[in-house]
Amino acid sequence: MVDNEDKRTQLPQSFSLDDFVYERLLSNNANRKVIFVLGRCFNLPAIVILEKIAFTEEQFSGTDDKSTILKNSSLEKIMENDIYQNNFCRVDSDLNKLKATIIYPATEKHISKYTEQKIYVLKETPELYKSVTLPCLEKEQFNCDWVYNILEHRQEVDRIVIEDLSPDVGFMLLPDLKWDGVTDETMYVTAIIMNRSIKSIRDLRESHLPLLENIKSKCLAAIKDKYGVNSNEVRAYFHYQPSYYHLHVHFNYLKYDAPGIFCDKAHLLDTVIDNIKMVPNYYEKATLSFTVRENDKLYDAYKSIAEE
Ligand code: G7M
Numbered sequence: 067m068v069d070n071e072d073k074r075t076q077l078p079q080s081f082s083l084d085d086f087v088y089e090r091l092l093s094n095n096a097n098r099k100v101i102f103v104l105g106r107c108f109n110l111p112a113i114v115i116l117e118k119i120a121f122t123e124e125q126f127s128g129t130d131d132k133s134t135i136l137k138n139s140s141l142e143k144i145m146e147n148d149i150y151q152n153n154f155c156r157v158d159s160d161l162n163k164l165k166a167t168i169i170y171p172a173t174e175k176h177i178s179k180y181t182e183q184k185i186y187v188l189k190e191t192p193e194l195y196k197s198v199t200l201p202c203l204e205k206e207q208f209n210c211d212w213v214y215n216i217l218e219h220r221q222e223v224d225r226i227v228i229e230d231l232s233p234d235v236g237f238m239l240l241p242d243l244k245w246d247g248v249t250d251e252t253m254y255v256t257a258i259i260m261n262r263s264i265k266s267i268r269d270l271r272e273s274h275l276p277l278l279e280n281i282k283s284k285c286l287a288a289i290k291d292k293y294g295v296n297s298n299e300v301r302a303y304f305h306y307q308p309s310y311y312h313l314h315v316h317f318n319y320l321k322y323d324a325p326g327i328f329c330d331k332a333h334l335l336d337t338v339i340d341n342i343k344m345v346p347n348y349y350e351k352a353t354l355s356f357t358v359r360e361n362d363k364l365y366d367a368y369k370s371i372a373e374e
Contacts, residue, residue: 075108075110075170075171076170077107077168077170081107081168083114083166085107085108086105086106086107086112086114086168087105087106087107088103088105089104089105089106090103090104091103091104092104092113092177092180092181092182093180093181093182094182098117098325099117099118100115100116100117100118101115101116101117102114102115102180102181103115103116104172104177104180107170110170110171111170111171111172111173111177112168112169112170112171112172113168113169113170113172113176113177113180114166114167114168115166115167115168115169115180116164116165116166117164117165117166117167118164119163119164119165119246119249119252120249120251120252120322121135121251122249122250122251125161135157135158135161138157138158138161139155139156139157139158140155140156141153141154141155141156142154142155142156165246167243167244175206175208178359178361178362179309179359181361183359183360183361184359184360185357185358185359185360186357186358186360186365187330187355187356187357188355188356188357188358188364188365188368189353189354189355190353190354190355190356191353192350192351192352192353194368194371195268195354198364198367198368198371199307199364199367201367202363202364202367203265203307203311203364205363206363206364207310207311208309208310210310210311210312213258213310213312213314216238216240216258217238217258217260217262222240225240225241225247226238226239226240227239227240227241227255227288227289227292228284228285228288230260230280230284231260232260232280233260233261234260234261234276234277235276235277235280235281236259236260236261236280237257237258237259237260237277237280237281237284237285237315238257238258238260239255239256239257239258239284239285239288239317240255240256240258241254241255241256242254242255242256242316242318244324244325250293250294250295250319251319251321251322252318252319252322252324253289253293253295253318253319253322254316254317254318254319254322254324255285255289255317255318256314256315256316256317257281257285257314257315257317258312258313258314259277259281259312259313259314261277261313262312264312264313265311265312265313266304266306266307266308266311266313267304267306267313267333267338267349267354268306268349268350268354269313269349270313270338270342270349271342271346271347271349271350272342272346272347274342275339275342275343278335278338278339278342279339281315281335282302282335282336282339285302285315285317286300286302286317289317295319299319299320299321300317300318300319300320301316301317301318301319301320301324301327301332301334302315302316302317302334302335302336303315303316303327303332303333303334303335304316304332304333304335304338305326305331305332305333306331306333306354306356307331307356307358307364315335316332330355330356330357331356331357
């Protein structure tokens with residue numbers, strides 16, 4: 067399959083999933099109710115990610131009859147026994163939307179990322195970061211054009227929640243691609259920093275504390291303002307390794323188990339700030355563990371070191 071990293075083909079405005087020719091299932095996550103499907107659109111590879119959306123309280127409490135799930139449903143019985151009954155429930159299609167994310171043209175890296183595969187944990191010393199991780203990510207990392215489109219106000223402009231254009235401590239906060247932007251129960255916004263020279267937490271030093279403190283205080287205030295979520299109900303963290311090597315902070319609603327929140331990948335913003343306050347070059351000296359997928363080039367790179 068061709069790699070489409072340099073092709074900037076866009077889907078036409080009139081695009082519908084009828085234009086998507088199914089090829090194969092990449093993975094199916096029954097817990098998250100998300101499916102990743104590979105196909106082709108206009109002869110180029112495309113990935114469609116379909117996700118069932120969480121319920122909202124308004125779908126039940128709406129005063130307008132039409133807006134409540136229960137008022138417009140029909141039941142199809144599966145079984146009953148004593149006081150127990152199981153049914154399929156059909157609801158108005160407007161109240162039962164799927165979130166559909168489309169990646170087009172999809173690259174080999176995207177296909178690999180969403181393919182079901184084994185994962186392994188690696189321990190990265192500072193030396194291994196310099197000799198193995200850094201050269202590998204410089205060659206293999208995902209393109210960050212979508213990040214620069216945001217920072218240069220070319221895309222997602224109307225989605226920006228708050229921005230601070232300072233080159234040193236500035237950032238833009240906006241809904242993450244993983245969020246539909248309306249379901250409060252799964253609130254997920256991301257702060258992308260203005261400075262283009264910080265790839266990940268590995269690069270963070272004492273001089274970046276004002277940047278981290280600025281992001282923390284302004285983003286938590288903006289989230290409270292816009293979504294009504296208190297700062298003690300927000301999970302603020304980095305990924306290590308991230309998919310995109312331009313520093314950004316994930317913020318989501320604590321009750322929502324967003325993908326990538328586990329200790330093998332997530333580093334709390336507060337902990338990162340504290341570590342740097344205690345040891346100014348903590349992230350230069352620390353051994354950091356993280357997970358890789360079997361098909362990741364980074365896994366190959368570490369495997370070849372182990373075999374030497
Ligand atoms: O794993 P990492 O820390 O690199 O996470 C990157 C985050 O950026 C993920 O949560 C993605 O869902 C999010 N993201 C990726 N893309 C391509 C976009 C995009 O085009 N727009 C927005 N708003 N978020 C994105």
